[in-house]
Amino acid sequence: MAKILVVDDEKSIRSTLKDILELEKYKVDQAGDGFECLVKVKQNNYDIIILDIKMPKMDGMEAIDRLTELSPDTPIIMISGHGTIDTAVEAVKKGAFDFIQKPMDLNRLLITIRNAMDKSCLITEKKTLQKKVNNKLETVQMIGNSKGIKQVKDTIERVGPTEARVLITGENGTGKELVARSLHAKSSRSGSPLIEVNCAAIPSELIESELFGHKKGSFTGAYKDRVGKFESASGGTLFLDEIGDMSLSAQAKVLRALQESRITRVGEEKDIQVDVRVFAATNKNLREEIAKGRFREDLYHRLAVIIVEVPALNERKDDIPLLVNHFVDNICKEYGMAPKKVVGTAMKALQNLSWTGNIRELRNVVERLIILSKEEITKKDVELFVTPSSGDKSGINRLIDKFDDLPSLQAYVKNEYIKHKDDVTVV
Ligand SMILES: Nc1ncnc2c1ncn2[C@@H]1O[C@H](COP(=O)(O)OP(=O)(O)OP(=O)(O)O)[C@@H](O)[C@H]1O
Ligand SMILES: [Mg+2]
Numbered sequence: 001m002a003k004i005l006v007v008d009d010e011k012s013i014r015s016t017l018k019d020i021l022e023l024e025k026y027k028v029d030q031a032g033d034g035f036e037c038l039v040k041v042k043q044n045n046y047d048i049i050i051l052d053i054k055m056p057k058m059d060g061m062e063a064i065d066r067l068t069e070l071s072p073d074t075p076i077i078m079i080s081g082h083g084t085i086d087t088a089v090e091a092v093k094k095g096a097f098d099f100i101q102k103p104m105d106l107n108r109l110l111i112t113i114r115n116a117m118d119k120s121c122l123i124t125e126k127k128t129l130q131k132k133v134n135n136k137l138e139t140v141q142m143i144g145n146s147k148g149i150k151q152v153k154d155t156i157e158r159v160g161p162t163e164a165r166v167l168i169t170g171e172n173g174t175g176k177e178l179v180a181r182s183l184h185a186k187s188s189r190s191g192s193p194l195i196e197v198n199c200a201a202i203p204s205e206l207i208e209s210e211l212f213g214h215k216k217g218s219f220t221g222a223y224k225d226r227v228g229k230f231e232s233a234s235g236g237t238l239f240l241d242e243i244g245d246m247s248l249s250a251q252a253k254v255l256r257a258l259q260e261s262r263i264t265r266v267g268e269e270k271d272i273q274v275d276v277r278v279f280a281a282t283n284k285n286l287r288e289e290i291a292k293g294r295f296r297e298d299l300y301h302r303l304a305v306i307i308v309e310v311p312a313l314n315e316r317k318d319d320i321p322l323l324v325n326h327f328v329d330n331i332c333k334e335y336g337m338a339p340k341k342v343v344g345t346a347m348k349a350l351q352n353l354s355w356t357g358n359i360r361e362l363r364n365v366v367e368r369l370i371i372l373s374k375e376e377i378t379k380k381d382v383e384l385f386v387t388p389s390s391g392d393k394s395g396i397n398r399l400i401d402k403f404d405d406l407p408s409l410q411a412y413v414k415n416e417y418i419k420h421k422d423d424v425t426v427v
Helices: 011-023 034-043 060-070 082-094 106-140 147-159 176-186 204-212 248-260 286-291 297-303 317-334 344-352 358-372 379-385 395-401 406-423
Strands: 003-007 027-031 048-052 076-080 098-101 166-169 194-198 237-241 262-264 271-273 277-282 306-309
Touching: 003 011, 003 034, 011 027, 011 106, 027 034, 034 048, 034 060, 048 060, 048 106, 060 076, 060 082, 076 082, 076 106, 082 098, 098 106, 147 176, 147 306, 166 176, 176 194, 176 237, 176 277, 204 248, 204 262, 248 262, 248 297, 286 297, 317 344, 317 358, 344 379, 358 379
Parallel strands: 003 027, 003 048, 048 076, 076 098, 166 277, 166 306, 194 237, 237 277
Antiparallel strands: 262 271
16 A cells, blocks of 8 residues: 655645545544654655655755655655745646645645656656666676686686577585576577576476476376477577486487478477577586486487586685675675675685585585674674585584595594583483
C-alpha cells in the first residue's frame, strides 16, 4: 500500500485529507509543521509528501530544501493558499512535483497524486534495473592480476568472439562458471541466452529429456511436450556444467547433437536443427575418466577444442588482496554500509591460509568477517572467525592427508585426542 505524508498546520485539513486518501486506499501519516515532517521522513519511507507552504516553526519552502537532500526521489506536492501561488511556483522550480491550490479540488488532487505515484514507481523501477545491470557487471567482472588469471583472461579475449567450443577445468569454486559467462559475454551470441545445465544435479534417467526435450506420454511423468535445453539455447550458448558426471548414454546423444547440430526429442522421430555453441566445465580429470571408461574420448575431443584451466586460489595467492577488497566493496554495498577496511596484518593472515574451497570460500569468509568484525577487519578477527577447515591444514584436512599412512594416523589421532580430550564426549 502506497504511503503518503500530509504536512499542514491546520488539523482540519490534515484529517480531511487523511479520510479522503484512506478511502482511496492510501496509507496516510500526518505532520503539523516542517520540523515534524523532517523527523517523520527520517524514520519512514514515503511514496509522496503533500506539503503546505505557510506553517509555523519551519515553513514549506525551508522544508523542501531539506527534503530534497533527505529523500531526493520522493515526489512533493505543495499546497498553496491564495497569497502563496508565486511561492508554490518557486517550489516547483526547486524540485517539487506540482502544487494544488486551496480550496482543494478533490479530483485534481487525486490525479496529481496518481501522476506523482507513477513518477515514484518509475524511479523505483529504474533503480531496480540499475541494480540488476550492476549485479550483471559484477558477475562478469573477473578479478586478478596473477600470471594464471591473466592467461585465463587473455584466452577469453581471444576465444570468446569465435565459435569454438571450450572445456573449462578447475577445482570447485575457482570460477569456471564465471569463465563461461565471460566467454559468452564476449561472443556475437551475447544478445541471446546462455543456458546452463548442471549435469550432476539431474538424475541420469531425466538428463536426456532435460537436454533434448520430450513428447507428451513418452515416459511416465511426461504429461506434456517439453522443449529441451539444446533447443532453448538455439542461437545462443549451452553451458554443460559438471560434464564429468554425465551418463555414458547421454554422452552418446550429446556427441551426436554436436556432430550433426541436430537433436531428437525423447519419444519423437523427427530431427530438429539447432544452432548452439557449447561450453562444458568439470572439476574432474577427464583424461583419467576416459582411461577408466567413464567418459567418451570422442566427446572429449569434440568439447575440448580450447581448454581453459582455471588455477586454484592456492596457486595465485597474490590475487587475494584484490579479491578481498573487491568482495568487501560488493558485500558492504549489498548490506548498504560503508566499505570496511581490512588491516594489513589481517590481509597477510588471509593470504597465509590454505583455500581448498577456492574463491567461493574466500567470498564466504569475507562476508562472515564483515558481519562479525567491528569497525575494521583485524588479524584477531581472522583468527577468531575463520575456522581451520576453511584455512590452514588442520583438523579433518590434516587427517585426510595422513590416510595413506596408517601407523602415523593412529599416532596423530591419539595426539589430537590428548590435546582436545576436554572438548570430546565419547558416546
Ligand atoms: N576471478 C574472480 N573474480 C571475482 N569473483 C570471482 C572470480 N572467480 C570466481 N569468483 C566468484 O566466486 C564464486 C564461485 O565461482 P564459480 O561459481 O564461477 O566457480 P565454479 O568453478 O563454477 O565452482 P563449482 O566447481 O563449485 O561449480 C562466484 O561467486 C564467482 O562470482
Ligand atoms: Mg560451477
